Amino acid sequence: MFDRFTDRARQAMGCARQESQRFQHDFIAPEHMLLGLLRTVGPGVALLEHLGVDLKRLRARIETRMKPGTTMVAMGHVPFTAEAKRVLELMLEEASRLGHEWLGTEHLVLGLVGGGKSPAGAALREMGVTSDAARAHVQRQWGGQPPDLMANLELKARCADLARAREAALAHGAAAERTMRQEDAYYPARSGRLKLRRIDDGTAELIWYHRSNVADTRRSDYEIVPVPDPEALHQVLLGALGRGAVVRKRRELLTWGNVRIHLDTVDDLGTFVEFEAVLGPDDDEETSRTRLAELRAALGIRDEDLVAGSYADL
Numbered sequence: 001m002f003d004r005f006t007d008r009a010r011q012a013m014g015c016a017r018q019e020s021q022r023f024q025h026d027f028i029a030p031e032h033m034l035l036g037l038l039r040t041v042g043p044g045v046a047l048l049e050h051l052g053v054d055l056k057r058l059r060a061r062i063e064t065r066m067k068p069g070t071t072m073v074a075m076g077h078v079p080f081t082a083e084a085k086r087v088l089e090l091m092l093e094e095a096s097r098l099g100h101e102w103l104g105t106e107h108l109v110l111g112l113v114g115g116g117k118s119p120a121g122a123a124l125r126e127m128g129v130t131s132d133a134a135r136a137h138v139q140r141q142w143g144g145q146p147p148d149l150m151a152n153l154e155l156k157a158r159c160a161d162l163a164r165a166r167e168a169a170l171a172h173g174a175a176a177e178r179t180m181r182q183e184d185a186y187y188p189a190r191s192g193r194l195k196l197r198r199i200d201d202g203t204a205e206l207i208w209y210h211r212s213n214v215a216d217t218r219r220s221d222y223e224i225v226p227v228p229d230p231e232a233l234h235q236v237l238l239g240a241l242g243r244g245a246v247v248r249k250r251r252e253l254l255t256w257g258n259v260r261i262h263l264d265t266v267d268d269l270g271t272f273v274e275f276e277a278v279l280g281p282d283d284d285e286e287t288s289r290t291r292l293a294e295l296r297a298a299l300g301i302r303d304e305d306l307v308a309g310s311y312a313d314l
Contacts, residue, residue, distance in 0.1 A: 044105025
């Protein structure tokens with residue numbers, strides 16, 4: 001069945017494996033799958049948001065119910081528990097019921113909420129998610145075509161006062177999510193840009209994206225793959241492609257609707273604000289452009305502040 005997984009479903013499963021390692025578990029349970037899903041931008045997250053789920057509260061609820069292991073887990077195959085296998089079976093059943101040839105994160109939501117007595121399913125139901133409501137929305141939104149949500153509208157600008165920008169964003173209704181350190185290692189690519197991102201929580205991901213260099217709102221098409229062993233991959237990419245720029249930054253993440261607001265302090269470059277509007281069935285380009293223009297006005301971003309390229313180009 002895994003050959004029918006969409007890229008986003010594969011990413012969610014990779015993140016689930018990382019969550020298992022983070023909790024020092026030698027298995028993958030539905031709770032790891034749900035945490036992995038919440039880290040994966042795509043139809044599953046969009047579905048939960050449509051159903052009124054507070055994603056931050058859901059993540060906290062799951063994490064408080066999980067007890068960490070006591071020993072480090074070796075790399076290698078991590079088996080699914082019986083309950084996790086049942087979630088996978090339900091994914092397949094729900095996809096067949098909907099007439100879908102693919103298995104995506106939207107089917108993972110259906111599998112989790114219907115997956116017996118697991119804490120993950122219980123948490124979803126406690127937050128008002130039902131199989132009927134989720135299934136109806138999937139059918140209405142995506143019918144017989146697999147969703148492709150891996151695209152953003154983006155805007156980047158220099159910002160002399162991040163504290164003031166943060167205050168303006170919160171006053172406009174944005175929610176503060178988390179602060180992190182990131183290191184992005186770039187590699188020469190035949191098309192687009194390729195980078196390996198390492199985050200200070202121990203996670204890593206390989207990101208390829210294609211975006212025009214214009215000092216305005218622009219579309220970015222991208223793919224993200226979780227990386228369990230970033231150093232090994234880094235050495236392979238260095239040997240195959242060569243070395244590019246390395247960008248290190250402190251990033252505070254805020255969210256406003258489908259927009260991710262990044263308040264970035266980039267080593268040796270300065271301070272910046274970046275908007276990423278995640279495109280999806282309920283958030284098309286026209287709506288997202290309007291939202292970015294509204295945020296730009298709220299934060300007082302001027303034309304001369306806009307940045308055309310990536311941090312690696314500066």
